Amino acid sequence: MTANQARQTRVLIVGAGAIGGFYGAALQRGGADVSLVCRSEAEVVRQHGYRIESVRRGDSVLRPNQILLSAADYQGGPPDYLVLSVKVVHGLDRVSLIRDAVGPDTAIVLIENGVEIESEIAQAFPANELISALAFVQVSRIAPGVIRHFAFGDLTFGNYPRGLSERSRHFGALLESGGIQCALTEQVVTARWAKCLWNAAFNPASVLGGGLDTEDMLGTPEGEALVRRAMQEVRAVADAAGHSLAPELIDQYIENTRKAPAYKTSMALDYLHRRPMEIEAIIGNAVRAGRRERVDIPTLENLYALLKMVEHKAGKPA
Ligand SMILES: NC(=O)C1=CN([C@@H]2O[C@H](COP(=O)(O)OP(=O)(O)OC[C@H]3O[C@@H](n4cnc5c(N)ncnc54)[C@H](OP(=O)(O)O)[C@@H]3O)[C@@H](O)[C@H]2O)C=CC1
Ligand SMILES: CC(C)(CO)C(=O)C(=O)O
Numbered sequence: 001m002t003a004n005q006a007r008q009t010r011v012l013i014v015g016a017g018a019i020g021g022f023y024g025a026a027l028q029r030g031g032a033d034v035s036l037v038c039r040s041e042a043e044v045v046r047q048h049g050y051r052i053e054s055v056r057r058g059d060s061v062l063r064p065n066q067i068l069l070s071a072a073d074y075q076g077g078p079p080d081y082l083v084l085s086v087k088v089v090h091g092l093d094r095v096s097l098i099r100d101a102v103g104p105d106t107a108i109v110l111i112e113n114g115v116e117i118e119s120e121i122a123q124a125f126p127a128n129e130l131i132s133a134l135a136f137v138q139v140s141r142i143a144p145g146v147i148r149h150f151a152f153g154d155l156t157f158g159n160y161p162r163g164l165s166e167r168s169r170h171f172g173a174l175l176e177s178g179g180i181q182c183a184l185t186e187q188v189v190t191a192r193w194a195k196c197l198w199n200a201a202f203n204p205a206s207v208l209g210g211g212l213d214t215e216d217m218l219g220t221p222e223g224e225a226l227v228r229r230a231m232q233e234v235r236a237v238a239d240a241a242g243h244s245l246a247p248e249l250i251d252q253y254i255e256n257t258r259k260a261p262a263y264k265t266s267m268a269l270d271y272l273h274r275r276p277m278e279i280e281a282i283i284g285n286a287v288r289a290g291r292r293e294r295v296d297i298p299t300l301e302n303l304y305a306l307l308k309m310v311e312h313k314a315g316k317p318a
Contacts, residue, residue: 008031008032008033009031009032009033009080009081009170009174010032010033010035010076010077010079010080010081011024011027011032011033011034011035011079011080011081011082011083012035012036012037012066012071012074012079012081012082012083012101013034013035013036013037013082013083013085014037014071014082014083014084014085014086014097014098014101015037015084015085015086015087015097016036016037016038016041016045016050016064016085017085017086017087017141018139018140018141018147019085019111019112019135019137019139020036020083020085020111021036021050021052021062021139021141021147022052022137022139022147022149022153023083023085023111023135023155023175023180024036024050024062024064024083025050025052025060025062025178026174026175026178026179026180027174027175027178028062028063028064028178029177029178029179030173030174030175030176030177030178031174031177031178032081032174033065034062034064034065035064035065035066035067035068035074035079036050036064036066036067036068037068037069037070037071037074037097038067038068038069039069040144041141041144041145042067042068042069044144044145045064045067045145046067048061048145049061049062049063049064049145050062050063050064050145050146050147051145051146051147052146052147052148052149053142053146053147053148053149054148054149055149055150055151056149056153056179057149057179070100071097071098071099071100071101072100072101074100074101077103078101078102078103078104078105078106079101079103079106080105080106080107080167081106081107081108081109081131081167081171082098082101082102082106082107082108082109083109083111084097084098084108084109084110084111084112084121085110085111085112086112087112087270087275087276087278088112088113088114088117088278088280088281089276089277089278089280089281090276090279090280091276094120094121095120095121095124098121099124102125102128104127104128106128107128107129107130107131107167107168107171108121108125108128108129108130108131109131109132109133109157109171110130110131110132110133110160111133111134111135111155112281113134113135113195113199113266113278113281113282114192114196114199114278114280114281114282114285115192115193115196115281115282115285115286115289116192116285116288116289117192117281117285118130118132118160118161118189122160122161129159129165129167130159130160131157131158131159131160131167131168131171132157132158132159132160132188132189132192133155133156133157133188134155134156134157134188134191134192134195135154135155136152136153136154136155136156136195137149137151137152137153137154137155138150138151138152138263140269150263151260151261151263153180153181154180154181154182154183155175155180155181155182155183156182156183156184156185156188156191156195157171157172157182157183157184157185157188158184158185158186158187158188158191159186159188160188160189161188161189162186162187162188162189163186164184164185164186168184169184172184187243189243190238190243190244190245193234193237193238193241193243193245194238194245194249196234196238196282196286197231197234197235197238197245197249197250197253198231198253198257199265199267199282200230200231200234200282200283200286200300200303201226201227201228201230201231201234202214202217202227202257202265203265203266203267203268203278203282203283204230204267204282204283204303204304204306204307205217205223205226205227205230205303206264206265206267206268206271207265207267207268207271207277207307207310208303208306208307208310211264211268211271211272212264212268213262213263213264213268214257214258214260214262214263214264214265215262216262218254218257218258224254226299227254228250228254229299230299230300230303231249231250231253232250233290233295233296233297233298233299233300234286234300235247235249235250236290236295236296236297237286237289237290237293237295237297237300240289240290240293240294240295241289241293266278267279267282271310271314274314277307277311279304279307279308279311283300283303283304283307284304286300287300287301287304
């Protein structure tokens with residue numbers, strides 16, 4: 001084994017909230033050298049580590065190698081992987097957040113919701129490998145420095161815009177060693193549309209209903225019909241954009257959501273806590289793709305317009 005192969009893989013996580021902390025802990029268990037850029041919780045994590053209370057593994061503590069306020073402070077040369085896991089919200093410049101830590105050989109990994117969210121990063125770092133990842137998990141920060149893992153945990157990922165490199169496979173191997181089930185795909189953009197099918201239907205409805213959970217949304221034939229219409233429209237847009245999704249996916253999503261314990265979407269939680277919502281990443285981009293591809297999407301247009309009204313009202317002084 002060469003010295004290079006023996007060295008620990010260096011991972012810097014920018015946006016170390018629920019997702020960054022949860023998958024960061026798995027990467028550390030898998031043998032990586034993990035550092036975090038935190039914002040408001042840096043001091044508490046420096047003192048106590050990041051506690052993860054998991055339904056699957058019980059309690060554990062992530063003790064990052066470096067705990068930083070900014071990517072520019074990362075020591076020891078550029079990381080092998082830079083994981084970006086901030087919410088994709090209006091006004092947050094994701095490129096500036098990571099620029100100072102991206103070296104020529106750094107693979108950038110996005111673990112974020114939404115569709116068509118990669119191009120901004122791909123354009124800013126054209127020479128870097130870009131790995132796009134979708135988290136099928138329910139985790140939340142419940143107190144400063146404390147993350148609770150409620151359910152699921154799998155990660156689907158692949159290279160953007162397509163393919164599967166050795167770097168992706170190595171990232172998967174680290175996560176698998178840390179207890180995360182990974183689904184590697186050569187068609188990650190299609191996988192994003194498949195996840196968006198769920199998010200673009202349930203997330204807006206959960207907010208527009210005032211903070212509904214999945215059981216509330218599927219509790220009446222009218223509610224289920226709305227969710228299905230939104231999903232059918234996302235499927236039509238994905239298809240027009242060259243990403244065919246199986247028609248059975250809609251029934252599967254509805255059935256699996258019914259079987260799982262009731263939960264509130266991340267957008268409902270952001271709404272209830274008066275935090276910015278990922279409206280553009282999750283539904284705005286799907287609507288714009290629908291307009292571009294000339295697909296009739298009345299349900300998505302209405303959900304999007306109503307969400308913009310809610311966002312507008314939330315931005316006004318009380
Ligand atoms: N939580 C979940 O179960 C799931 C989340 N996702 C997706 O994963 C992504 C991350 O979500 P999640 O981890 O829940 O979000 P969190 O709000 O828990 O974490 C986001 C992190 O980004 C940090 N951050 C935000 N803005 C900045 C900034 N300007 N500079 C530095 N740090 C910043 C936050 O800092 P601060 O502590 O100061 O707020 C926080 O540490 C989202 O796209 C979400 O939709 C996908 C599936 C499931
Ligand atoms: C469904 C879930 C929790 C991911 O599994 C999600 O993506 C969201 O709530 O936005």
